[in-house]
Amino acid sequence: xxxxxxxxxxxxxxxxxxxxxxxxxxxxxxxxxxxxxxxxxxxxxxxxxxxxxxxxxxxxxxxxxxxxxxxxxxxxxx
Amino acid sequence: xxxxxxxxxxxxxxxxxxxxxxxxxxxxxxxxxxxxxxxxxxxxxxxxxxxxxxxxxxxxxxxxxxxxxxxxxxxxxxxxxxxxxxxxxxxxxxxxxxxxxxxxxxxxxxxxxxxxxxxxxxxxxxxxxxxxxxxxxxxxxxxxxxxxxxxxxxxxxxxxxxxxxxxxxxxxxxxxxxxxxxxxxxxxxxxxxxxxxxxxxxxxxxxxxxxxxxxxxxxxxxxxxxxxxxxxxxxxxxxxxxxx
Amino acid sequence: xxxxxxxxxxxxxxxxxxxxxxxxxxxxxxxxxxxxxxxxxxxxxxxxxxxxxxxxxxxxxxxxxxxxxxxxxxxxxxxxxxxxxxxxxxxxxxxxxxxxxxxxxxxxxxxxxxxxxxxxxxxxxxxxxxxxxxxxxxxxxxxxxxxxxxxxxxxxxxxxxxxxxxxxxxxxxxxxxxxxxxxxxxxxxxxxxxxxxxxxxxxxxxxxxxxxxxxxxxxxxx
Numbered sequence: 425x426x427x428x429x430x431x432x433x434x435x436x437x438x439x440x441x442x443x444x445x446x447x448x449x450x451x452x453x454x455x456x457x458x459x460x461x462x463x464x465x466x467x468x469x470x471x472x473x474x475x476x477x478x479x480x481x482x483x484x485x486x487x488x489x490x491x492x493x494x495x496x497x498x499x500x501x502x
Numbered sequence: 503x504x505x506x507x508x509x510x511x512x513x514x515x516x517x518x519x520x521x522x523x524x525x526x527x528x529x530x531x532x533x534x535x536x537x538x539x540x541x542x543x544x545x546x547x548x549x550x551x552x553x554x555x556x557x558x559x560x561x562x563x564x565x566x567x568x569x570x571x572x573x574x575x576x577x578x579x580x581x582x583x584x585x586x587x588x589x590x591x592x593x594x595x596x597x598x599x600x601x602x603x604x605x606x607x608x609x610x611x612x613x614x615x616x617x618x619x620x621x622x623x624x625x626x627x628x629x630x631x632x633x634x635x636x637x638x639x640x641x642x643x644x645x646x647x648x649x650x651x652x653x654x655x656x657x658x659x660x661x662x663x664x665x666x667x668x669x670x671x672x673x674x675x676x677x678x679x680x681x682x683x684x685x686x687x688x689x690x691x692x693x694x695x696x697x698x699x700x701x702x703x704x705x706x707x708x709x710x711x712x713x714x715x716x717x718x719x720x721x722x723x724x725x726x727x728x729x730x731x732x733x734x735x736x737x738x739x740x741x742x743x744x745x746x
Numbered sequence: 747x748x749x750x751x752x753x754x755x756x757x758x759x760x761x762x763x764x765x766x767x768x769x770x771x772x773x774x775x776x777x778x779x780x781x782x783x784x785x786x787x788x789x790x791x792x793x794x795x796x797x798x799x800x801x802x803x804x805x806x807x808x809x810x811x812x813x814x815x816x817x818x819x820x821x822x823x824x825x826x827x828x829x830x831x832x833x834x835x836x837x838x839x840x841x842x843x844x845x846x847x848x849x850x851x852x853x854x855x856x857x858x859x860x861x862x863x864x865x866x867x868x869x870x871x872x873x874x875x876x877x878x879x880x881x882x883x884x885x886x887x888x889x890x891x892x893x894x895x896x897x898x899x900x901x902x903x904x905x906x907x908x909x910x911x912x913x914x915x916x917x918x919x920x921x922x923x924x925x926x927x928x929x930x931x932x933x934x935x936x937x938x939x940x941x942x943x944x945x946x947x948x949x950x951x952x953x954x955x956x957x958x959x960x961x962x963x964x965x966x967x968x
Contacts, residue, residue, distance in 0.1 A: 432551035434616040441609040445558045448605050452598060456721045463728035470735045621864050624788030636777060643773055
């Protein structure tokens with residue numbers, strides 16, 4: 425059965441809405457995936473260039489690190 | 503896993519890395535089941551086959567509002583409890599909410615064309631959802647304008663709280679004003695007014711959409727945490743404190 | 747020519763990154779057009795009749811919105827002085843900045859116009875006409891606005907002058923833009939007549955804008 429009998433006279437609108445939903449969902453998934461890959465790559469580059477995060481270092485004897493939103497809040501004595 | 507433990511981004515990242523594959527598999531399975539149910543459902547006696555648009559229009563609308571509700575909680579988390587991941591969660595959710603509200607508006611218009619004869623009418627429900635969509639874009643613009651994530655998070659949290667006033671308006675718009683839009687038929691005082699043969703697939707689709715949203719949201723939050731770490735590292739590098 | 751292309755690429759990249767003004771125009775356009783039916787009322791027939799006018803006024807205000815900041819960033823960090831002293835003629839440099847502003851702000855308006863036309867219940871013929879006139883008209887808005895942008899940078903409180911000075915200059919573009927859109931739907935006059943005049947206006951502004959702005963920058967800087 426062609427899609428028109430299956431979906432009735434307004435088949436084009438039904439197909440169009442499913443197409444839009446699929447497009448937007450695929451767009452979101454792609455955006456999240458590509459963004460993840462890019463961030464990991466940039467992090468690796470920075471790591472390779474020797475830029476360390478303070479928490480990844482042995483705790484320096486100097487003053488406590490300034491408040492940094494990204495670094496973990498309280499580095500437990502792991 | 504106390505709620506506060508989630509405050510530690512590293513532990514949160516480990517959790518996401520562990521949970522995401524399972525969540526993705528669950529989402530795919532839920533969609534398979536729901537879509538099969540949706541296309542098996544009978545036609546509506548009035549609307550004919552166009553009722554199939556409901557299976558994406560309603561979940562998208564639900565997600566648009568659910569996401570703003572979730573962002574409101576994160577806004578409280580940022581402003582009141584100073585939870586470090588709250589503004590990460592809010593920033594990660596905004597594009598998803600905007601996308602699903604856009605899908606809701608478009609599928610609604612595509613459903614309106616055959617059923618009402620026009621893509622758009624300035625009806626209370628449609629207008630309030632459009633206002634929410636414009637506010638979503640406003641939030642995205644806000645996040646893209648302020649450089650410092652902490653300051654942006656605070657401003658966005660305040661805007662989200664103000665915007666939350668729009669949620670009850672959307673929900674009850676169909677009851678307060680005589681609208682062309684269908685009144686509530688699922689979340690009702692005396693129970694859903696839809697026949698189970700269409701209600702079950704609708705609930706399944708909504709669950710599938712919600713799972714998709716949660717999976718995307720966790721992944722987006724992971725990206726956001728990594729992005730902040732990159733920014734911190736670059737600031738450190740600029741200071742030359744640790745630079746090679 | 748590569749210097750000017752580098753300037754173009756630089757300006758586009760600045761506009762598109764976080765903090766740049768690229769999407770602000772479209773958002774303003776969307777908000778203004780969405781507001782109109784709240785004021786005018788949900789009567790679709792009325793909205794359809796004044797739809798082109800609403801879209802054009804929204805586009806006009808949106809494209810002039812960020813113009814007074816066009817040279818301000820360069821003025822603050824001194825690259826404007828480099829531009830003035832550079833080998834490339836100031837007029838061409840200003841024209842390139844105008845082009846970058848049009849791509850970042852004007853073009854998205856044209857892309858958003860059809861969707862907003864749906865909100866105003868425009869029929870396809872009217873919608874196509876509005877989009878076409880906007881495509882041709884928005885460069886005129888940007889390049890006429892260059893004069894105001896240069897003034898805004900040259901004079902101390904020039905930013906306030908922009909709307910007052912530039913809006914009258916853009917009136918002809920607005921008149922023929924809306925006239926062409928209405929001609930496509932209702933008008934006795936064929937669509938072509940006002941449209942060709944609009945094209946002529948745009949071409950004139952492509953020349954007058956950069957020269958006037960260049961002169962203002964070269965001589966008017968404090």
